[in-house]
Amino acid sequence: MGTARPRAESSSVRSPASPVDPLGASLQFLKGVGPRKAADLKRAGLVTVEDLLYRLPFRYEDRSRMEPIASLRPAARAAALGEVTSAAVTVTRRRHFKIFNAVLSDRSGSIRCTWMNQAFLADVIRPHLTIVVFGEVRLDASGLHFLNPEYEVVTGDPGGVHTGRIVPFYEKTWTVTPNMQRRIVRQALDQLPPALPDPLPAPLRSRLQLVSRRTAIEEAHFPPPGVSADALNAFRSPAQRRMIFEEFFLYQIGHAWRRSTTGGEPKPHRIAVDDRIRASAARALPFRLTPGQRQAVREIVTDMQRQPPMHRLLQGDVGAGKTVVALLAAVVAMENGLQVAFMAPTEILAVQHYGTLARLLSQSRFRVDLLTGSTPAQERQALLAHIERGTTQLVVGTHALVQEAVRFHALGLVIIDEQHRFGVAQRAALGAKGLRPDVLLMTATPIPRTLALTDYSELDVSKIADLPPGRTPVRTHVMPESRRDEVYALVRRELDAGRQAYVIYPLVEGSEKVDLRSATEMADHLQADVFPAYRVALLHGRMPQEAKEAVMRAFAAGQAQILVSTTVVEVGVDVPNASVMVVEHAERFGLSQLHQLRGRVGRGAWASHCVLLYQAPWTDEARARLQAMAETNDGFVIAERDLALRGPGDFFGTRQSGLPRLRTGDVLRDADIMEAAHREARQAVEAGELTPELRQFVQQRWREQFGLVEVG
Ligand code: ADP
């Protein structure tokens, strides 16, 4: 307390960096940190001054307003400043149990402070000293007092470390207590030079009104008077925002930089759009595009006309109509003499896309083909020859498209549907077959903006936020299993009206979980006992491919009215006549998955229902998931909820997530800052504003934090 805190000054990367990085110094050499404490700190992951200062307080408490002692009231948390007028240790009847009492007085009055079992305080809090205490004011038979308050002896001005100010709280790690960390942080700050090299370019800082690095580091730990504790606890103080921005910016620079070095090689061809091409695209289009679709097409076609290959992610909720957007991109590529590969994650989906695209292009001069694992050998040979000669312009297929035997004549556009179903390697393998092709990734699993900016930061993102007209929102009912009869009645009403129904099971045959009714048994039961007048079909992942397709075809053609299925229908399947879906054991599904499933209904003009049947007992999280489903149909809202429920690491389930390990920021809490960092980093890289110093910062941070050695 009373130490003169250095006034922070602005600094710039351009100013010569000191030969020894003051933040790189080991904590061991800090005053008051010996080898023992250094070992404790190391166990808590704190080795350098930077480690320490970039671990921000997780909470702040305002202990700055000193109350006159006479106005202290019971049950309030308060700070008081006064002189110690008496102090004494008393020993209770319980052996070894000692109580230290001190009386604190100011001009208005006095109050007792009591510490249990801390007799050593008699040496610290001595009469005539001025101290600040902070804690809860209590009232009992012995009167008003502070019990075990935080305290600090005041030697100079009353801006303290533990009291008398807005006080930082740190997460306790191992043996490093919050109080200890607060003291060490203060020491580290006091030993920092008045200016530090700053990774943020000065013009950027002044444009975004970001404080200097030195100021930010100081004030994020020890906020100056006048900063609101609420802002601090929301991580919105200028100092905190600056530190978070710095972290996100360096991360985004790394991405933008890598993108500029790997994705920047220009395409060996030029794509142009003229009236003839526009007319050709319009002919293929069966309906008016929604504003969202039109915007997405504009963004995609603009990318395609640029020389660097496109890397764009098209996001649109289930049923938003991504397929025709992809079709229009394909027409532009084909009109420019290029081939297009359209890859889907499942055979069912590839067949469906092939059907749609071939129909829409039937009046055009383009040849559309289908290549999957089950394409017969002879047909396959002929098809491969067409692809290699370039007489086939559009190939729709599964991952069969990435096989070695598939060679393109002039592949200029790669479209990947439900992209998260593919590995990075498969996506790259398809791209490698082309002439640095444009790549369009599509997903109906809405990726929260925050994740799109981290995991997919190298991609441009288009979003279709609206749905085609004429859709009636699906009504969602969350019901216990005991109300099954009502559910069957609802299904029967729909079937009687000529509609179709899905019944979804978490997994087939119940081999892993005995309490799960198997889809197979259920299909038999529904057919024999519940809906004998209708045809029940069964679809599950272990059926042979041809059998699956035959079942899907029959259902799409209305030859079966009920489809009992495992989650293989989850992705992309389009049967507009289906108006009701029953999800069994809904409590076992993830939120995004339920949303995908629900997207299979509500595709026609009539009102649709989704019934989520759950079996008790369910967890709070399961309840929250099903509630979210009942509350909203908006896939983006659902994705954000899912992310909040599961945390970023789990969001894509088993998929390897490329999320950074962050020190100061939080991708959810600080989404707006990530957005700004993304924008600024892209601009800086595109404008060639990467100074050697900035590169060095990025490389250093990436190596340390993201475990990557090579950047660019
Ligand atoms: P998804 O984005 O889930 O892939 P699809 O491309 O399968 O969606 O489209 C869903 C349904 O909506 C299809 O039947 C499609 O023909 C129809 N559709 C798409 N766009 C429009 C539109 N602008 N107007 C009317 N119907 C549309």
Ligand code: MG
């Ligand atoms: Mg689709």
